[in-house]
Amino acid sequence: MKLSNEYAWIIPSCPLVASSFTGLIVFFFPKATQGFRQICALFNIFSLIIAMFVSFILFREQFISNSTHQFLWAWIPKNEFCLEIGFLVDPLTLIMSILATTIGISVMIYSDSYMFHDQGYVRFYAYLSLFTASMPGLVFSPNLIQLYIFWELVGMCSYFLIGFWFTRASAANACQKAFVTNRIGDFGLLLGILAVYWITGSFEISELCDRFINLGKIGFINPIFANIIILLLFLGPVAKSAQFPLHIWLPDAMEGPTPISALIHAATMVAAGIFFIARIFNVISLFPPALRIISWIGGTTVLLGATLALFQKDLKRGLAYSTMSQLGYMVLALGIGSYRSALFHLITHAYSKALLFLGAGSVIHSIEKIVGYSPDKTQNLFFMGGLRKYMPITGTTFLPGTLSLCGIPPLACFWSKDEIITESWLYSPVLGLITSFTAGLTAFYMFRIHFLAFEGDFRANQANCTYFNNSNPYLRDISLWGGVELKSSINQISQNSTYAEYILEKDFLPAYLVDSSNIQTHSNQSLVQPKESNFFMTFSLVALAIPVISIGLLGVGLVGKTSHGLDLPSEWFIYLQEVLVNSTGSLSISFLGILISSSLYGQFLNDNIKSVVSKTINRDLVRTFGCFIQTWSLNRGYIDHYYNIWFVRNVIFISKLISEIDRRILDGFVNTTGASNFVGGETLRYGETGRVSYYSFVLVFGFFIVLIFSLFLMLPSLIGN
Numbered sequence: 277m278k279l280s281n282e283y284a285w286i287i288p289s290c291p292l293v294a295s296s297f298t299g300l301i302v303f304f305f306p307k308a309t310q311g312f313r314q315i316c317a318l319f320n321i322f323s324l325i326i327a328m329f330v331s332f333i334l335f336r337e338q339f340i341s342n343s344t345h346q347f348l349w350a351w352i353p354k355n356e357f358c359l360e361i362g363f364l365v366d367p368l369t370l371i372m373s374i375l376a377t378t379i380g381i382s383v384m385i386y387s388d389s390y391m392f393h394d395q396g397y398v399r400f401y402a403y404l405s406l407f408t409a410s411m412p413g414l415v416f417s418p419n420l421i422q423l424y425i426f427w428e429l430v431g432m433c434s435y436f437l438i439g440f441w442f443t444r445a446s447a448a449n450a451c452q453k454a455f456v457t458n459r460i461g462d463f464g465l466l467l468g469i470l471a472v473y474w475i476t477g478s479f480e481i482s483e484l485c486d487r488f489i490n491l492g493k494i495g496f497i498n499p500i501f502a503n504i505i506i507l508l509l510f511l512g513p514v515a516k517s518a519q520f521p522l523h524i525w526l527p528d529a530m531e532g533p534t535p536i537s538a539l540i541h542a543a544t545m546v547a548a549g550i551f552f553i554a555r556i557f558n559v560i561s562l563f564p565p566a567l568r569i570i571s572w573i574g575g576t577t578v579l580l581g582a583t584l585a586l587f588q589k590d591l592k593r594g595l596a597y598s599t600m601s602q603l604g605y606m607v608l609a610l611g612i613g614s615y616r617s618a619l620f621h622l623i624t625h626a627y628s629k630a631l632l633f634l635g636a637g638s639v640i641h642s643i644e645k646i647v648g649y650s651p652d653k654t655q656n657l658f659f660m661g662g663l664r665k666y667m668p669i670t671g672t673t674f675l676p677g678t679l680s681l682c683g684i685p686p687l688a689c690f691w692s693k694d695e696i697i698t699e700s701w702l703y704s705p706v707l708g709l710i711t712s713f714t715a716g717l718t719a720f721y722m723f724r725i726h727f728l729a730f731e732g733d734f735r736a737n738q739a740n741c742t743y744f745n746n747s748n749p750y751l752r753d754i755s756l757w758g759g760v761e762l763k764s765s766i767n768q769i770s771q772n773s774t775y776a777e778y779i780l781e782k783d784f785l786p787a788y789l790v791d792s793s794n795i796q797t798h799s800n801q802s803l804v805q806p807k808e809s810n811f812f813m814t815f816s817l818v819a820l821a822i823p824v825i826s827i828g829l830l831g832v833g834l835v836g837k838t839s840h841g842l843d844l845p846s847e848w849f850i851y852l853q854e855v856l857v858n859s860t861g862s863l864s865i866s867f868l869g870i871l872i873s874s875s876l877y878g879q880f881l882n883d884n885i886k887s888v889v890s891k892t893i894n895r896d897l898v899r900t901f902g903c904f905i906q907t908w909s910l911n912r913g914y915i916d917h918y919y920n921i922w923f924v925r926n927v928i929f930i931s932k933l934i935s936e937i938d939r940r941i942l943d944g945f946v947n948t949t950g951a952s953n954f955v956g957g958e959t960l961r962y963g964e965t966g967r968v969s970y971y972s973f974v975l976v977f978g979f980f981i982v983l984i985f986s987l988f989l990m991l992p993s994l995i996g997n
Contacts (some may be wrong), residue, residue, distance in 0.1 A: 277289055278765070279330065279333050281334060281345040281347070281365040282345075282347050283334075284334060284347075284363050284365045284610060285347075285692070286327065286330045286411075286947070287327045287331055287377070287412045287443065288327070288414070289322065289409075290323040290330075290409075291324050291325040291408045291409035291412075292403040292409035292413075293323065294320045294323035295402050295409060298319070298320060298398060298401055299400070299402040300401055300403065304913055309398050309454050311396075311911060313398045314388070315563075316398050316401055317384070317387075317397075317401050319988075320384060320401045320404065320778075321381065321385060324377055324381050324384060324405070324408060325381060325873055326393050327373075327412070328377035328378060330636075331377055332374060334365065335370040335371070335373075337364070337368075338366070338367055338370050343366075346362060346365075347362045347363055347365075347607060348362035348418060350574060359419070359479065360418070361419075361422050362417065362418050362422075364416060364417065364482040364987075368498065368551075368554065368555070370987045371619070371623065372412075372415040372547070372551055373412050373415060373416070375543050376412055377408070377412070378414070378545045378823075379538070379542050379543040379627070379630045380543065382630065382816040382819055383404070383442050383538055383634070384401070384404060384815035385815065386535055386637070387400065387404065389641075389809065390533065390534070390535055390641055391533060391905070393687045395629070396440065400440065400533070400695040403414065403433060403436045404437070404536075406433050406533075408539075408807055410426050410429040410430040410569040410601070411426075411430060411544045411547070411548065413549070414429075414430060415889070418478040418480065418482070419480050420479045420481065423481075424466065424553070425984045426466065427462070427465070427552075428462065429546060430545055430548055431455070431458050431462065431516070431545070433544075434451075434458075434544075434545050435451050435454060435455045436724065438451040438454050438531060438536070438540075439532070440533055441531070441532075441762070442531075447717055448497060449528070450525075450528035450529060450532075451531075451532075453528050454525040454528065454529055456794065457522055457524060458515045458522075458525065459816065460522060461512045461516060461522055462512055462513050464508045464512060465509060465511060465512030466509030466512075467508050467889045467988070468505050468506070468507075468512070469509070470510030470790050471505045471508065471510070472484065473503060474550075475497060478489065484558075484559045484561050484564070485558040488502070488559055489562065495663055499565075500745065502563055503566045504567045506563050506566035507561055507931075509552075509873050510553065511618040512549065512552065512766075513553050513607070514573065515765075516549035516552075517548070517549030517550055517572055517578075517606075518526050518545045518579045518600045519549075519572060519577045519600075519603065519750065519772075520576045520580055521915070523577065523580075523600050523692035523914055524919065526546075526594045526599065526600055527593045527912070530593055534592065534633060534636060534640060534641075535634070537592055537595075538629070538633035541596065542625075542629045542633070543626050543630065546599060547626060547967075549603075550603065550606045550610070550619075550622050550839070551622075552686040553570075553607070553610050554610065554615065554618065554619055557610065566775075567612075569611075571608050571610075571611025571612050571703070572611070573713070574605070574606070574610070574611050574994075575706075577600060577604030577608075578604035578608060578711060578714045579601075579604075579710050579713070579714055580604075580607055580913060581597050581600035581602075581603075581795060582601045582714045582717040582718055582721070583717065583908060583909065584597045584600075584907075584908075584913055585597035585601065585717075585721045586717065586836050586905055586909045587906040587910065588910070589657055589658060589910075590655045590657070591655050591657055591660070591725065591729065591924070592633070592640075593638050594657075594725050595629070595636060595725070596627075598718065598722065599625075599629055601714060602689075602814065604610070605621055606618045606622055606625075606696075609696045609699065609705065610623065612699055612700060612707070613699075616693060617695040617699060620692040620695070620831055621689065621693060622698060622825065623688075623692075624680070624688035624692045624827060624831070625681075625688075625692070625827055627820055627827060628677045628679070628680040628688055628689055629677075631674070631677040631821055631824055632677040632681070634816055634820065635670050635673060635674040635677065635817055638667065638670040638813050638814070639806075640655055640731060641806040642666075642667060642807055642808070642809060643659065643660065643806055644668075645806070645807070646806060647736055648734055649657070653736070653845070655771075657729060658728065659922045660728060660729040660735065661730075662730070662731065662732050662735075663728040663729055663731070665805060666805055666807065666808065667809070667930070668808065669808055669818070670809060670814070673814075673817040674726065674729075674985060675726065675817060675820050676824050676825055677727045677824055680714075680824050680923050681718060681722050682715075682718055682791060682869070682870065683719070683862060683863070684863075684866060685826075685859070685863070686822050686954070687824060687825060688823065688826075689828070691788070691828040691829075691831070691855065693715065693862075694858075694859040694863075697859075697862050698858060698859075703922075709971065712861065713865070714787075715865050715866050715869070715993045716865040716866060716868055716869035717867040717869060718866075718869070719873070720870070720872055720873045723869070723870050723873035723874075723878075724873050727878050731878060734805070736806075775954060827989060828910070883988065965980075
């Protein structure tokens with residue numbers, strides 16, 4: 277089957293039509309919709325399947341021709357200004373389209389079971405389709421204005437979906453936080469777009485590079501001003517892709533349903549920022565100072581995200597900080613000029629992270645049936661354990677995602693991450709050290725999550741499954757939207773300080789190093805067992821596990837040394853061998869991280885090794901260091917705390933000051949004027965008698981008073997003359 281590139285409009289239109297149709301039905305017939313709600317879900321899934329098939333057909337033809345096509349229509353035709361809309365078709369747009377549609381279909385199929393009993397089931401699918409339509413609309417945009425419109429539509433959909441359960445205060449606060457944080461970045465992006473037009477006179481992405489080059493040759497562009505413009509454009513991706521310092525919204529976005537977390541962290545919102553940098557990369561590459569800043573922001577985010585993920589108790593929040601760190605790899609790669617590696621990592625990470633989030637949702641869904649709806653427990657890693665025995669499909673598919681993110685060959689993320697690490701060492705030893713060290717941290721915290729969730733014994737049956745106490749000094753969780761407060765997941769389930777200290781120590785030491793002689797654990801609950809998720813949820817997990825295992829090998833040519841990739845099988849195998857040999861250092865660091873995580877949380881060491889480790893490790897030193905790292909991790913690096921001090925409190929103070937000025941001065945002036953008129957009118961009212969002679973007397977009397985007053989003022993000048 278062949279399709280012309282001009283049919284690319286079908287890809288964003290299908291989910292957009294499905295979303296509009298579903299939304300209208302819910303709005304006008306809310307009660308009737310409940311009777312055929314699964315039909316609405318099937319309609320949304322079918323529309324996205326059509327978009328996916330069109331994406332694959334166009335990509336196959338694009339793979340053969342490797343050409344770029346634009347289809348434009350005049351939107352605002354003026355004599356001196358003409359703004360066009362349309363779509364741009366090239367390999368980058370079609371790859372992103374395939375990414376959004378394939379992951380979107382998996383999420384939609386998965387959501388049918390996950391959201392089945394939710395009252396907002398149909399509304400959820402309307403939002404989901406609109407979210408999925410926004411991303412292809414963004415990637416096919418040929419100019420900055422159209423791109424910005426869909427950019428804002430992506431942000432609006434994320435606001436709806438993060439706050440989907442808006443009756444919960446935490447969800448309402450989280451979507452507001454995401455909205456406000458992204459408005460900061462979007463404002464910078466809008467300023468950058470307007471500045472680009474002011475300099476070049478064009479919004480067309482395909483023309484910007486040539487215009488900047490030509491204007492630079494004649495000395496029309498100030499280099500400092502041009503670099504500032506590039507950084508303003510970059511401010512949009514900083515917020516959208518959760519880069520330091522506008523990353524603070526990402527972990528709170530976990531308040532939305534888990535399928536949305538998978539979509540946001542894989543194929544839509546956070547991917548939009550990376551795509552935008554890649555789309556205007558030819559322009560950015562003209563300004564090395566801006567590129568250098570971009571690379572260091574990416575490097576900072578890589579390390580910060582990994583350290584914040586180290587000891588998270590919340591399963592989804594740990595994966596969220598992992599996303600932040602991996603996005604940092606992509607931004608760093610773009611900053612150092614490794615364009616293909618960044619895009620390759622965007623694809624491999626998207627499938628891996630979608631698999632991990634849907635796996636996390638499967639776990640949460642199963643535990644909810646045991647302990648009821650309580651995010652403090654259902655997402656708490658210390659209420660899990662041993663789930664691989666009860667949920668074999670979820671556990672089996674979660675492991676490839678974990679190994680992929682750790683950079684273990686031949687899984688997806690190994691090929692892209694290792695290339696970025698290699699390029700980082702060539703660009704800067706400091707950035708190379710950061711990326712390599714973070715690879716070890718990633719292996720540690722990902723296997724920590726895996727061991728705590730899927731290995732050992734199921735801990736939700738233990739009545740004393742608490743791990744903290746209110747008096748513990750390391751538990752003060754610092755929130756941007758509420759000052760300093762004790763985390764509810766820590767505060768509500770604490771029981772006694774002795775057991776809390778035991779579990780706190782156990783989080784940093786192997787179990788055989790912990791003195792548990794004073795601990796008495798018992799269970800007052802009947803033993804219950806989690807169950808594997810149903811067919812549709814596990815189908816999505818298996819479907820995503822396939823690209824996680826294979827897509828790295830299929831796409832390794834993207835990072836080949838030739839501009840057209842690796843065309844011959846011999847070239848492919850040679851390059852494959854070079855990558856494996858050159859990756860020895862990064863693989864060693866990753867395996868070291870896995871080994872440390874295994875010694876702390878795994879159950880694979882024999883008694884002799886345990887005895888040696890017990891004698892060589894300084895328990896107090898490790899525990900002190902562990903408490904410091906955990907404090908840093910749980911308190912989000914104190915960044916939210918200082919934002920609260922420096923920005924939030926100042927904004928609140930200024931808002932209250934303006935409110936007082938408005939009420940007491942501005943409103944006071946208006947109210948005083950009104951009161952004066954009222955009092956004056958009431959006073960004059962009593963002088964109204966209806967007699968003409970009285971009015972004449974008042975008029976003449978007033979005239980003489982004014983005349984006498986005027987003469988009195990003129991008297992000094994008359995005497996002087």
